[in-house]
Amino acid sequence: xxxxxxxxxxxxxxxxxxxxxxxxxxxxxxxxxxxxxxxxxxxxxxxxxxxxxxxxxxxxxxxxxxxxxxxxxxxxxxxxxxxxxxxxxxxxxxxxxxxxxxxxxxxxxxxxxxxxxxxxxxxxxxxxxxxxxxxxxxxxxxxxxxxxxxxxxxxxxxxxxxxxxxxxxxxxxxxxxxxxxxxxxxxxxxxxxxxxxxxxxxxxxxxxxxxxxxxxxxxxxxxxxxxxxxxxx
Numbered sequence: 270x271x272x273x274x275x276x277x278x279x280x281x282x283x284x285x286x287x288x289x290x291x292x293x294x295x296x297x298x299x300x301x302x303x304x305x306x307x308x309x310x311x312x313x314x315x316x317x318x319x320x321x322x323x324x325x326x327x328x329x330x331x332x333x334x335x336x337x338x339x340x341x342x343x344x345x346x347x348x349x350x351x352x353x354x355x356x357x358x359x360x361x362x363x364x365x366x367x368x369x370x371x372x373x374x375x376x377x378x379x380x381x382x383x384x385x386x387x388x389x390x391x392x393x394x395x396x397x398x399x400x401x402x403x404x405x406x407x408x409x410x411x412x413x414x415x416x417x418x419x420x421x422x423x424x425x426x427x428x429x430x431x432x433x434x435x436x437x438x439x440x441x442x443x444x445x446x447x448x449x450x451x452x453x454x455x456x457x458x459x460x461x462x463x464x465x466x467x468x469x470x471x472x473x474x475x476x477x478x479x480x481x482x483x484x485x486x487x488x489x490x491x492x493x494x495x496x497x498x499x500x501x502x
Contacts, residue, residue, distance in 0.1 A: 295485075319376065321493035324384040331383055332447045339416040339446070339467040346451050348435075350398065352473035353408035358401065365452065366437070368393045368401075373432045375457035377464075378493040390455045392436035395428050402473070410477040413454060414470035421465050421480035423456065424490065425473075432457050435468065460491040460498070 320326065343362040350358040360368075371394045378384045404425065411428050413421050427433075433456045437444060444450030449466030456464050462482050483489050488497040 353405040355403040391438040413465040
């Protein structure tokens with residue numbers, strides 16, 4: 270990412286002090302939400318086609334973040350699973366890697382209109398985690414917490430998708446720091462802002478609520494096939 274996108278801007282009144290200062294990228298993406306940029310109409314192609322409407326294919330993997338890259342070593346890594354569950358978990362790196370591992374190949378789609386096909390992710394299936402923590406009957410969603418202060422929400426059924434994985438590797442190599450290593454979530458059927466980088470916590474909640482981008486004009490769910498980019502879509 271270029272330095273001008275990383276340059277911090279002054280935080281406005283009421284800014285969350287636990288988050289990094291707004292950046293040019295943050296304010297630009299907020300403007301896109303206000304303008305409805307990248308919306309192309311939901312009838313541009315059938316849902317059965319592989320590439321969602323308004324997307325274009327890339328061969329690289331673009332790097333987007335809040336203007337900072339979290340530095341999390343494996344020694345310092347911990348994933349806490351809390352909230353409306355029968356059994357809370359707190360996993361260090363060794364405990365996380367000791368869980369049953371899975372490998373999924375999936376397409377990923379970013380709200381900024383790029384898509385990348387056939388990504389091989391390795392990690393722990395979210396369904397494996399769900400079996401261990403057993404969500405309470407009143408749990409309807411999860412809030413994901415990242416080491417950079419980022420948050421994003423997912424309905425429980427989206428978090429439990431068959432191909433959703435808490436990933437530590439991509440294409441046979443450990444996830445790089447820029448792409449969310451050591452651990453990130455990957456939920457391929459939603460826009461990729463829902464797949465939180467530098468994952469730190471998974472909080473099961475009784476009421477769906479907005480995370481970082483959702484509170485700034487982005488859709489609460491983010492289905493690429495329905496072009497659920499912004500809050501009024």
